[in-house]
Amino acid sequence: MTTFIEIVRRDLRLSMRHGMDTIMVVMFFVLVILLLPLGVGPEPTVLARISGGMIWVSALLASMLSVERLFQTDYEDGSLELLVIQPFMLELTVTAKVISHWLITGLPLLIIAPLLAGMLHTGKDGFAALLLTLAVGTPLLSLIGSIGAALILGARQGSILLSLLVLPLYIPILIFGVSAVDAAIHGLPWRLPVLILGSLLIGLAPFSVWATAAALRETMRR
């Protein structure tokens, strides 16, 4: 447990010192949303209708952009090979790193999302659904992204490969996330999609961690 906290603390500290990860993700997220009214026009009804989908798509892309670096620097400076041969389960290390990734990139998105939802006239019903689905969905994005991040280590053109690997797996999260927000905006019950997202999180968390650890071990054998 102490090792777990040590790894989270180290990653948070590294991110604080560099400061770029969080700023990059939030800036990307905000800029994409800011471009939207310029593209589709400023009518509140139109914006409200597409706001859930837009916020979700931007959050998804922002998360994917940042997850690429989850293992990259550790891989380049040799930290990763040492992390693989520490006297505890590699799955623990992976969990710690995914949690720090979410704290560094997912949580800021969650905090900034209400502001953007306000800009897009999402309305108070959609608001609650948006926050709840993002709260459940962004950890899922980090988890699935970590598998891709581990698989692309050492590959050239890794970022393109990462999007090819990870974006198809993000589709269910997007569908259930957006359908909950849409249902809420139209005054329909939106409990079911949120529950499905929650069960995806519970079900995929152990699998993703295991798959990521396996991919990292395999990377070391090349």
Next chain:
Amino acid sequence: MVTSSSDRENVYFASDQVACFRGGRTVFVGVTFSINSGGAVLVKGPNGIGKSTMLRILAGLMRPIYGTLKWHDHKTHVEPEIHFKRIHYVGHHDPVKPALTVIENVSFWASLHGTRDHVQSALEEFDIAHLADVPARFLSAGQKRKVNLTRILTAPTRLWLLDEPTTGLDAATVAKFEQCMAAHRNSGGMIILSTHTPLDLPEAQVLNLSDYQPEAAAHDNLY
């Protein structure tokens, strides 16, 4: 050096007929050696012969295609975490984060091995205690290597696997490190290392990987 009796307990690590297949070719076959408490093995051979690969196999980072590694009678790959607890591995890279200070870097790796008690004394050992609060991005290549070597002094393990550990070090530090290795062996530790620079490693066995190159005929037999 005073050591407790449990530290003195004899250990035995052996490589039995280890072969490695990598990048479409057989790197080496039939590597067999054993090492006891206080022993040392010097892995030799020209560039590209597989010294680093051999050390990565011994560390458990890679698996041999044939053969086994044994710690007493236990095969190391059966419970890798137990093997990882016994070893320190120094590879080609220095896992030193530029954004963290020297002491933060060393403390992190020490805490993963469960103790931070020896961080300060280890820093003093390599004369980098005065750099403790300096961010590692200001360090030279040699100083980064010192930080990396400090890491292995912070937590005692039985087996040190060192892949050209003295790269970039000045003569004084190399001498210091030779003392550290001697102390480690005196307290019952084992060292397996590869190097291209002369290092004082008394009574070390020499493992020349040139002797384990696959012959054309052996190649056919293996597959």
